[in-house]
Amino acid sequence: ETGVTQSPTHLIKTRGQQVTLRCSSQSGHNTVSWYQQALGQGPQFIFQYYREEENGRGNFPPRFSGLQFPNYSSELNVNALELDDSALYLCASSLASGRYEQYFGPGTRLTVT
């Protein structure tokens, strides 16, 4: 069974630029959620994708957007990067069949300078 994978591992961007982060869900999982974890904090929910559509969103501005593909993999896009966007971005996959468990990938560390 393949776990959740994310790429890239680390990324350095300049304020104002755009970034795309990628996630492959765990085998058999059809739902992907994205979280932002600032240093010293717990993860914050960004949004969730199910059947290629956004299925719920946290308190993040529209410049945070995403996609889910037919193979259930997902992308997180962030436009007009700000310094406060520097964080660990975590992808979690789960089954949308009423199970509660979410399984996380190793994350992408984004630094905005």
Add this chain to the structure above:
Amino acid sequence: TQLLEQSPQFLSIQEGENLTVYCNSSSVFSSLQWYRQEPGEGPVLLVTVVTGGEVKKLKRLTFQFGDARKDSSLHITAAQPGDTGLYLCAGGVIQGAQKLVFGQGTRLTINP
């Protein structure tokens, strides 16, 4: 807005001691999960509790979900240096998506 408060935020104890970490909220959650996170890695799921009053044991770790499903605790018996890490509680909320609301974490250090 659902919030989870974890306490303590930092805990440093000697090997062999017992400890309890608390996770409290004024909101009701559909489930409560505990994760452990190592530096530079994603959270790893330890346990999920769903029923009020539920108790689950994982070797030396005991997890309890409050009767009203608003709070939880993690108790570690005879802590080992390998237990060192960041422990996160997360409440399950169903609002369209089934999202997790995380506490700020408890950074645990077990000294040999």
